Amino acid sequence: MFNYLTEGVCSREINFDIVDGKVTNVSFLGGCDGNLKGISKLVEGMDVHEVIKKLEGTTCGPKSTSCPDQLARALKKYI
Numbered sequence: 001m002f003n004y005l006t007e008g009v010c011s012r013e014i015n016f017d018i019v020d021g022k023v024t025n026v027s028f029l030g031g032c033d034g035n036l037k038g039i040s041k042l043v044e045g046m047d048v049h050e051v052i053k054k055l056e057g058t059t060c061g062p063k064s065t066s067c068p069d070q071l072a073r074a075l076k077k078y079i
Contacts, residue, residue: 001025004074008065011036014074023051023075031067039068048075 004014011031017024026040043051052072060066065073 002074002078004070004077006067006070006074008063009060009067009070011067011070014067014071016071016074018048018075018078021048022046023048026071028067036067039071043071048079052076 002016002018004016006012006014009031011028013029014026015029016026022045023043024045026043028036028040039055043055052075055068056072056076058066058068058072
């Protein structure tokens with residue numbers, strides 16, 4: 001299990017596993033509970049590079065990042 005401390009978003013931490021190049025067991029600590037549970041379910045079993053490609057650069061309101069973007073950053077850090 002990898003954990004990543006987020007920056008500039010409502011969630012404080014992202015936890016996940018990478019198994020055979022696939023993202024699994026994504027969970028967020030804090031943030032918008034329903035939205036983040038939805039993101040976790042949507043990326044479950046996806047190729048790590050595909051998740052990064054889809055989520056990287058997503059912003060939240062006036063912020064330059066978002067929880068999905070933070071997930072992409074976390075995945076990039078751990079691959």
